[in-house]
Amino acid sequence: MIDIPANWMEKIQNVDWSKVKESVKDYGPAIKVLQQTWSKESLLEISQGKLFVPDDVINDAIAKRIPENGSVTGVTLKSHANGRLDIRAETKKVGPVEFSGEIKDFVHNGDQSYVTYRVRSRNIPDHGLMSWIFSRVSLSMAERLVGHIEISDDLPISIKHNTVTVDYSKVLAESDFGKTEYQGHKLMDMLEIEGATPKDGGIEFDTKLNVPDDVKKALVAVLQDKETELQENQSASADQQSEN
Numbered sequence: 001m002i003d004i005p006a007n008w009m010e011k012i013q014n015v016d017w018s019k020v021k022e023s024v025k026d027y028g029p030a031i032k033v034l035q036q037t038w039s040k041e042s043l044l045e046i047s048q049g050k051l052f053v054p055d056d057v058i059n060d061a062i063a064k065r066i067p068e069n070g071s072v073t074g075v076t077l078k079s080h081a082n083g084r085l086d087i088r089a090e091t092k093k094v095g096p097v098e099f100s101g102e103i104k105d106f107v108h109n110g111d112q113s114y115v116t117y118r119v120r121s122r123n124i125p126d127h128g129l130m131s132w133i134f135s136r137v138s139l140s141m142a143e144r145l146v147g148h149i150e151i152s153d154d155l156p157i158s159i160k161h162n163t164v165t166v167d168y169s170k171v172l173a174e175s176d177f178g179k180t181e182y183q184g185h186k187l188m189d190m191l192e193i194e195g196a197t198p199k200d201g202g203i204e205f206d207t208k209l210n211v212p213d214d215v216k217k218a219l220v221a222v223l224q225d226k227e228t229e230l231q232e233n234q235s236a237s238a239d240q241q242s243e244n
Helices: 006-016 017-024 028-037 042-049 055-061 125-146 169-173 214-243
Strands: 050-054 070-078 085-091 095-109 113-121 157-160 165-168 191-199 200-209
Touching: 042 050, 042 125, 042 200, 050 055, 050 125, 055 070, 055 125, 055 200, 070 125, 085 125, 095 125, 113 125, 113 169, 125 157, 125 165, 125 169, 125 191, 125 200
Parallel strands: none
Antiparallel strands: 050 200, 070 085, 085 095, 095 113, 095 191, 113 165, 157 165, 191 200
């Protein structure tokens, strides 16, 4: 297992694409999951040890987890340069509820995956609502790194005093990313998350990408195919607008 060098993207143009695509054609499911999970830019950031995810990206992911006609109508977070993370929920029964605090741990390492948040101030009336809100916030934070994770009714959440811990190891293992392998290597074992720190306008994740030699070319091929597809779509859209 080795780390991808920070400058590895510069070598893409020297790859023999015909041989690479021939070697990975039998790994369609893994390639599809990788394309759906990472962009070229995010994979490069992850390989360099830092991935910055803007608040609006996380808030969009949270919004998709809010059921229609539920008691909670919206949840948003706001990151600050001093490391604080504010979370606000709009509820039908008690109006807006808010809490502010710090991310103490954000970990994914093999079978161990959890988030710990220390609350500094809050007006949330009960632990049940806090658990409901933070389960959706924590999984939405992870989405840019490991793809979509379904909410589970038995997601382990513990609240001790002002500390909330969400264990998302089981739901991650059951996700598309968690179940996918390439040449016997689990995708979830390739990625490590060592921490997360709120910054001005978003959250910065400390990451490590462990990639075996035999997977390197497949990753490059995935990125190249995705970039080519995007360029083709943009070109087709421009042609259509020109015709109109």
